[in-house]
Amino acid sequence: MPQIDHAVSGQVLTGDASTELPAELTADAAAASVDSVESALSEQAAATDPEAPAEPSGFDALAIDPLVRKVVAELGYETPSPIQAQTIPPLLEGRDVMGLAQTGTGKTAAFALPILSNIDLNGSGPQALVLAPTRELAIQVAEAFQRYAKHLPGFNVLPIYGGQSYGPQLAGLKRGAHVVVGTPGRLIDHLDKGSLNLRHLKHLVLDEADEMLRMGFIEDVERILQSVPEQRQVALFSATMPGAIRKISQSYLRDPVEISVKTKTSTATNITQKYVPVRGPYKLDALTRILEVQSFDAMIVFARTKQITEELAEKLKARGFNASAINGDVPQAQRERTIGHLREGRIDILVATDVAARGLDVERISHVLNYDIPHDSESYVHRIGRTGRAGRSGEAILFVSPRERHMLRSIEKATRQSIEQMDLPSIDDVNDQRLARFAKDITETLEKGGLELFHNLVQEYERTHDVPAAEIAAALAAMVQGDRPLLLEPEPQDNRRGGRDGGYEPAGSDTDTYRVEVGRRNRVTPSALVGALANEGGLHSKHIGHIDIRAEHTLIELPANLPEDMLRKLSKTQVAGRGLRISRADGEVLARRGPRPGRDRDKPRPHRKGGPRSPQQGGRAGGYGKRPSRDRT
Numbered sequence: 162m163p164q165i166d167h168a169v170s171g172q173v174l175t176g177d178a179s180t181e182l183p184a185e186l187t188a189d190a191a192a193a194s195v196d197s198v199e200s201a202l203s204e205q206a207a208a209t210d211p212e213a214p215a216e217p218s219g220f221d222a223l224a225i226d227p228l229v230r231k232v233v234a235e236l237g238y239e240t241p242s243p244i245q246a247q248t249i250p251p252l253l254e255g256r257d258v259m260g261l262a263q264t265g266t267g268k269t270a271a272f273a274l275p276i277l278s279n280i281d282l283n284g285s286g287p288q289a290l291v292l293a294p295t296r297e298l299a300i301q302v303a304e305a306f307q308r309y310a311k312h313l314p315g316f317n318v319l320p321i322y323g324g325q326s327y328g329p330q331l332a333g334l335k336r337g338a339h340v341v342v343g344t345p346g347r348l349i350d351h352l353d354k355g356s357l358n359l360r361h362l363k364h365l366v367l368d369e370a371d372e373m374l375r376m377g378f379i380e381d382v383e384r385i386l387q388s389v390p391e392q393r394q395v396a397l398f399s400a401t402m403p404g405a406i407r408k409i410s411q412s413y414l415r416d417p418v419e420i421s422v423k424t425k426t427s428t429a430t431n432i433t434q435k436y437v438p439v440r441g442p443y444k445l446d447a448l449t450r451i452l453e454v455q456s457f458d459a460m461i462v463f464a465r466t467k468q469i470t471e472e473l474a475e476k477l478k479a480r481g482f483n484a485s486a487i488n489g490d491v492p493q494a495q496r497e498r499t500i501g502h503l504r505e506g507r508i509d510i511l512v513a514t515d516v517a518a519r520g521l522d523v524e525r526i527s528h529v530l531n532y533d534i535p536h537d538s539e540s541y542v543h544r545i546g547r548t549g550r551a552g553r554s555g556e557a558i559l560f561v562s563p564r565e566r567h568m569l570r571s572i573e574k575a576t577r578q579s580i581e582q583m584d585l586p587s588i589d590d591v592n593d594q595r596l597a598r599f600a601k602d603i604t605e606t607l608e609k610g611g612l613e614l615f616h617n618l619v620q621e622y623e624r625t626h627d628v629p630a631a632e633i634a635a636a637l638a639a640m641v642q643g644d645r646p647l648l649l650e651p652e653p654q655d656n657r658r659g660g661r662d663g664g665y666e667p668a669g670s671d672t673d674t675y676r677v678e679v680g681r682r683n684r685v686t687p688s689a690l691v692g693a694l695a696n697e698g699g700l701h702s703k704h705i706g707h708i709d710i711r712a713e714h715t716l717i718e719l720p721a722n723l724p725e726d727m728l729r730k731l732s733k734t735q736v737a738g739r740g741l742r743i744s745r746a747d748g749e750v751l752a753r754r755g756p757r758p759g760r761d762r763d764k765p766r767p768h769r770k771g772g773p774r775s776p777q778q779g780g781r782a783g784g785y786g787k788r789p790s791r792d793r794t
Contacts, residue, residue, distance in 0.1 A: 223249050226278035228312040233274070235489065236308075237516040242267035242539065244422045248396075249275050257417040258396045259410050267539060269305045272366050272396050277306070279363070280339050282315050286361035290389070291342040292382060294372040296322040296692075297564055301536060302368065303342040321357075323347045323692035326735060331356055345373060345381035346688060352388060362389050370399040370406050377688075379405055386413045432549040435583035436559040436569060444532060444560055445473070447585055449480055451530070451558065452510070454586035454594050459503055459525035462512045463544050465533035473532065474512040481645075484510035487517040515540055521547055531559040534568050538575035558583065592648045599638075599647065671721040672706055676746040680713045683737040690715065693734045693741065709752045716751040 219240050220233050241249065244262045251258055252275035262268055276289045293299040303320035310316040319333040321343035330347075334356050341348075341357070351357035365386070367373070373382055386395075386409070395414050399406050410417060439447045448462070464470045467488035474486035485499050485508045496517065502508045504523050511518075515535070526548045535541045541559075548555030559580065561569045573580055606612075623630050679685045687708045694700045694717075706718025731743045 223274075224253050224278070225249070225274050229274055229277045229309060232309050232311045233270075235311075235516070238270075242271075242422075244268055244420065245271045245274075247420045247422065248272065251418040252276075252394070252396060253278060255394055257394060257414040259414060259417040259419050260396070260398045261402055261419075261421040262398060262400065267537060268368065268398050269302055269537070270309070272368075272398070273302075273306050273309050276340065276364050276366075277310050277313065277316075280313070280316070282313060282339065284339070284361060285337065286358050287338055287341045288361060289340040289364040289366070290348075290359065290362055290385075291340065291366040291368055292345055292348070292373065292385065293342060293368050294344065294376055294378065295567060296324060296344060297567055298369065299342045299344055301568075303340075305536065306340050306342070318342065321347050321351065323689060324695065327738075345378040345385065346686070346692075348385060349381050352385070359389050362393055365389055365393055365395045367395070367397045367399075367409075370397055370409070371401045371403060374403060374405050379409075383409065383413075431553070432545055432555045432557050434545065434557045434559070434578065434580045436561045436580050437583050437585055438563065439560050439585065440562050445476060447560065448473075448477075448530065448532065450586040450591050452477075452482060454590050455528070457509075457556075458527040459506075459523065460510050460528040460530060461518060461521075461526055461544075461547050462510060462530045462532050463518065463535070464512055464514060467514060469533070470512045470514055470517075474510075477510060477512070482510055483508045484512060486512045488514045489516050491517065515544065518544070518547060522550055523547075524550065524553070526550075527555055529555070529557045531557070534559060534561060534565050535572075536568075538572045541572050542576065588649045595647060672718050673721040673723075674746040674749065674751045675717050675719050675723075676744050676749065677715050677717060677736075678713075678742040679736055679739050680711050680715055682712055683739055685710060685715065685737045689736050690717065690741075693736045694719075694731065707751055716746055716749060718751055 220230055220238065223230075223241065223246075225233070244260060245267050248258055248260055248268075248271040252272065258272075260268065260271070272291075280288055291299075291302055293302055299320045299322045303318050306318040307316075310318070317333075317336070317338045318340040319330070319338035319342070321330050321341060323344060323346055325347075327350075330351070334341075334351070343351075348357065352359075367382065370382070373379060395417075397406070397410055397414060397417075437447060437451075452460075462473065462484075464473055467490055470486040470488045474484045477484035485502065487496050487499050491499070499508070499511070500521060500523065503511050504525065506525065512532075513521075529545045529548045531541070531544060535544060545555070545557035548557065559569070559572075569580065619630060619633050622628065622633055677690070679690075687710065690708060691705055694705055700719070704720050708718075709716040728743055731741055734741045
């Protein structure tokens with residue numbers, strides 16, 4: 162019998178279950194001592210009993226709403242990341258939190274799951290507000306909220322950002338949103354208009370606070386903090402903690418729980434990683450080229466949604482590839498059968514979601530292709546870990562649209578590994594491969610033999626119709642090929658058109674001055690103009706030069722010879738409630754003062770406490786700023 166230590170009336174007794182109690186103990190003390198021994202033995206027996214109920218672990222150990230926890234389980238998440246494990250409990254308790262963590266460590270779930278667990282679905286007005294520095298992050302966070310709230314009936318989340326028409330945002334606010342995710346400048350606009358009411362706000366999240374500081378939004382952030390109710394919970398997340406962010410935490414957070422997490426995310430050195438810049442509409446064509454030219458044994462193609470996996474697999478099969486899809490809706494028996502076919506070589510391409518591919522280990526997988534970029538670096542590491550197993554080499558390819566470049570940088574930063582750009586195979590490369598396969602098929606068929614019947618038929622046709630054998634062979638090849646062209650057509654020479662996701666690339670480095678019909682009287686800001694040009698016209702900020710805001714109009718330096726269709730599209734874009742009506746500035750001279758508002762955001766800019774401010778920090782072009790930058794994206 163194990164020895165049990167227990168205290169009774171200030172004494173420590175040691176004994177087994179049969180130990181006699183000292184005579185000087187009172188009856189009550191003796192009874193208490195017996196109860197204590199029995200309790201200790203009962204607890205130890207429960208701990209060693211294999212049939213005793215196990216203590217909850219992972220997300221089950223957190224007091225998350227059951228409907229939210231159900232989604233977490235469906236997504237295949239078993240163990241909280243460090244930032245989630247440390248952040249979720251204090252947020253559920255109503256504490257303010259200041260978290261120091263890199264992008265890609267699971268921050269979104271760390272604040273979204275507690276908010277959703279405390280949301281009142283019958284409440285009126287926004288109950289949670291998330292501030293994000295960029296349009297892309299705002300959309301990403303809003304999508305995450307929608308995903309985690311899958312089983313919450315009637316839940317609504319609304320992303321609000323610059324460059325988008327006010328109409329859908331106003332309609333969404335009027336319908337009612339439980340959670341609003343927005344960029345600072347556009348949120349200020351809605352506060353000024355009275356369309357955003359924060360009277361019932363309970364939760365406020367500042368995501369990537371140091372990035373908002375770097376982009377010149379910090380005064381807008383403070384104004385929003387001053388506009389929310391006094392009784393509210395604040396969560397601030399930042400990769401670094403500069404003085405200005407520390408000051409905000411001291412001024413607006415109440416006795417916050419401070420959490421610091423360093424990511425340990427890393428990728429295997431035996432996996433070659435590359436990315437391909439490609440805009441959304443051209444992903445399928447890019448994937449097809451890679452599949453035709455790249456030498457691979459088996460490949461997993463990761464897509465973001467179940468619907469995309471099904472559609473993509475069907476389109477690949479229509480193009481002659483052995484492809485199949487697995488996702489969360491696929492029954493387990495069918496999933497196992499499909500993976501078995503992949504293992505046996507009966508299919509070569511598996512199109513999958515993150516959840517469906519968890520734990521998948523097939524030796525044949527030599528390549529992983531991220532058709533849709535993952536939301537965080539941990540998902541990226543899990544995805545590409547499907548190849549390069551057991552020390553074997555593998556290759557991972559990532560599709561990145563221009564407006565997803567920030568996510569690529571986050572993955573590189575979190576994994577501490579550079580991902581090199583990969584050139585997309587050209588049409589000539591694809592055609593060379595097709596001709597080589599065509600010749601190989603002929604050679605293999607000749608070597609296989611058994612062609613006597615067809616040989617005689619061709620000879621007979623040649624004799625009776627007086628047609629050369631080469632022409633007969635060409636006709637037979639065309640019959641086999643069917644309607645699908647053997648070779649791809651050459652690409653059009655005009656490659657200057659852009660799109661909403663920033664695909665426009667000017668033909669040269671020449672610039673010209675353009676005029677837009679909004680000015681100081683319309684309270685327009687440089688960042689609002691940059692956001693409109695980038696989001697509506699597909700111009701990267703690095704192609705936007707000096708901005709000279711005048712009383713009735715504004716002059717902007719842009720690439721020379723913008724296509725007419727792009728000018729027409731930009732003219733309809735709304736900024737400060739008015740159309741840009743962009744045109745070439747005939748004879749007008751742009752004042753070249755101050756730094757370029759279109760400076761590439763990849764390059765860090767130090768925060769300055771005083772002195773002249775750039776247009777990105779809220780000043781007029783070449784002048785002194787009186788208010789911070791509005792939402793640049």
